[in-house]
Amino acid sequence: MPRPLATPLRTKAPWRVLAGFGGAGHAACRFAAPETVEELAATLEAAKAEGLTVGFRGSGRSYGDAALNREGLVIDATRINRMLRWEPETGVFEAEGGMTIEGLWRRTIEDGYWPAVVPGTMHPTLAGCVSMNIHGKNNFRVGSFGEHVLELDLLTPNGELLTLSRQQRPELFHAVIGGMGLLGAITRLKLQLKRVHSGRLSVGSITTRNLEELFDAFEANLHEDYAVAWVDCMPGGSSLGRAQIHTARYLEPGEDPEAQVSLHVERQGLPGHILGVPKSSLWRIMRLFTNNLGVRLTNFAKYHSSWLSHDKRYLQSHVGFAFLLDYVPNWRLAYGPGGLIQYQVFVPYDTARECLRDVLTMCQQAGQPSYLGVLKRHRPDDFTLSYALDGWSLAMDFRVTPKRQRALWELTERLTERVLAAGGKFYFAKDSVLSPANVEHAYGRERLERFAALKQELDPERLLTTDLWRRAVAPVATPSAPLVAPSPEAAAVSL
Ligand SMILES: Cc1cc2nc3c(=O)[nH]c(=O)nc-3n(C[C@H](O)[C@H](O)[C@H](O)COP(=O)(O)OP(=O)(O)OC[C@H]3O[C@@H](n4cnc5c(N)ncnc54)[C@H](O)[C@@H]3O)c2cc1C
Known part of the structure; x- marks a missing residue:
């Protein structure tokens, strides 16, 4: 039995304006950060008694609204970390x-x-x-x-x-x-x-001239332990979908003569400077290039220089290979005050080549090419709300500005229709745009109802919710769910 909280949450829990990682959406939420499981249980109990809804939050690395709970309580669970x-x-x-x-x-x-x-x-x-x-x-x-x-x-x-x-x-x-x-x-x-038998991986680099070459080369390398492609989403025509693939394999026992040294934590660090610029300042330079012309130039340079390492192999630490996006702290700030959305589409193997060709073309025709494209290969799994399938995913980052926002949402609507027609799915950690109808089409009513039945069993009072759940899933999974009425205090918080 948890010890009850000394002060009510409505008095104690401060308001915070929280954002998803992309920074394109914000919500005013009450905030609590318990330090133990017992405190967490007491916070949940108090929230229930006070009629507050609750959403959980980890490090807030989901791009959209998965860890937001507008006008309700957000429980930050990062301190319960032993x-x-x-x-x-x-x-x-x-x-x-x-x-x-x-x-x-x-x-x-x-x-x-x-x-x-x-x-x-x-x-x-x-x-x-x-x-x-x-x-x-x-x-x-x-x-x-x-x-x-x-x-x-x-x-x-x-x-x-x-x-x-x-x-x-x-x-x-x-x-x-x-x-x-x-x-x-x-x-x-x-x-x-x-x-692992070494702190390093054997990494390979392959440059491909267009989407067909990219799919072929990627498939030819699925014997590797890892494979991922950076896709230049800017050029069209015969260069549409040109890319650089990175593959990696674990080293066998005895293959790395410096295995013990390479496994030291200090050998896994990311570099402090990139091209002589301190990492912490890099986003300021990147900001100058985070527009259609700047990305086109950067990608041009990246693509052509990637031929220098084409078909070559080198050793790289696990951290260096896995956490590429951590090389530049705060890189998302380069997208400016409107932030970015990431939109990741999953497309079955048989329809992927045609569908992803259309997706890239549609973005270009709309004048909103993705500034970062990442292609991966997937296999299905048996989790209830699984997004995985036997096929491919393309994750795309789009800059959000007041001028572009409406057109961007219209573009993602058309892309979503195209991906659904190809039998595709989407990933909630990256989502900001899906409607309940899209979710129903992608996941199927049976799965959503199965999930909703478990939720009803464990959470009959509907304590747990998030902005993502209310926006995209609850209306199809639990159509009778009451809408949470905004409290007057919340309405007073200006965003
Ligand atoms: C730069 C970058 C790269 C990324 N790369 C990838 C990638 O390669 N592959 C990939 O799959 N994802 C990727 N992501 C997405 C990221 O891994 C997921 O969004 C992940 O869920 C973030 O974890 P978090 O701790 O930040 O959780 P949050 O984003 O804070 O929350 C995520 C969900 O977990 C719930 N939650 C948090 N804590 C608890 C708890 N204790 N109990 C119950 N529920 C809880 C929240 O309610 C929310 O629904 C990337 C994100 C970023 C920013």
Whole structure:
């Protein structure tokens, strides 16, 4: 039984204006950051008693509104972040949900273990990675993050602490993974890590002239452990979809003569300077180029210089290869005050080539080419709200400005229609634009209803919600859900 909070949340929890990582959407939320599971349970209980809705937040690395709860309470769970158990003999790692990917690899790499799946940044929390069921550059080989979770603890809105696994309440386990934090708080996880025999990977680079070459070369390299492509979304015609693919494979035991040294944490650092410029200032320079002409020039230079490393291999640290986007702190500020949205489409293998050709062309015709394009190969998984499929994904970053916003949303609507017609799906961690009808089409009513039934069982009072859930999922999953009435205090907070 949690000790009740001394002061009511309506008095104690301050208002904060929170944003998604892309910075294109904001919400005024009440904010609490408990430090223990007991405090978290007490906060949930108090929120229920005071009629406040609750949304959970990790490191806030989801691009859109997944970790926002306008006018309700946001519980930041990042302080509940202790390591609980580490078994270097088996690679089984146990921690509280607020520990970050960075916190994890720093504790295990010197014992020769690396997380089996990581996103493109090391800052997300483990609970955030489970809630979105994130994927890495090796999704085609090892599946999503959830496939490496052995067990987790879920604190339900009723204050029950459930232990879930593939054996204990498997249906709920499969719904919590990828369940967007809407079934309860993930307070503890047990993960199976990957044994590595060096702190470095053997990395290969391949440059391709257009989309067809890109797909062919990517497929020819699926024997590698990782593969990812940077796509230049600017040129059309015979250069449409030109790209640079990076592949990587783990080193075998004995292959790296400096294996022990390379596994040291200090050998995994990212460089402090890039081309002589301190990393912390780079975004200011990038900002000058974050427009159609600047990106066209930058991509031109990047594409042509990539031929210098074409078909070559080199060694790179795990951190250097995995967390490319962490090289430049605050890079998102280069997009200016309106921020960016990321929009990631997943398209089945058979329809992907044609569909992604159309997607790139439609962006160019609308005068809104993506400033960053990233192509990955995926395999399906069996989680309830899975976005994964046997096919490809293209993640695209679009700058948001007051002038471009309306046209950008109209463009994404047309892109969504095209992707749905190809049998595609979308990823909630990157979403800012989907409508309930799009979600129903992509996920199917049966899955949404299955998820909603579990939510009704665990959260009958509908305590847990987020802006993403209200915008895109609840209207189809639970059509009778009452709309949350804005409180007068919230209305007074000006954005
Ligand atoms: C630069 C960058 C690169 C990225 N690269 C990738 C990538 O390669 N692949 C990929 O899949 N994703 C990628 N992402 C997305 C990111 O990995 C996910 O959005 C991830 O969920 C972020 O974790 P977080 O801790 O920041 O959680 P948040 O974004 O704060 O929250 C995510 C979800 O988790 C829920 N949640 C958080 N904590 C808890 C808890 N304790 N209990 C229950 N629910 C909780 C929230 O309610 C929310 O629904 C990237 C993001 C960035 C910014």
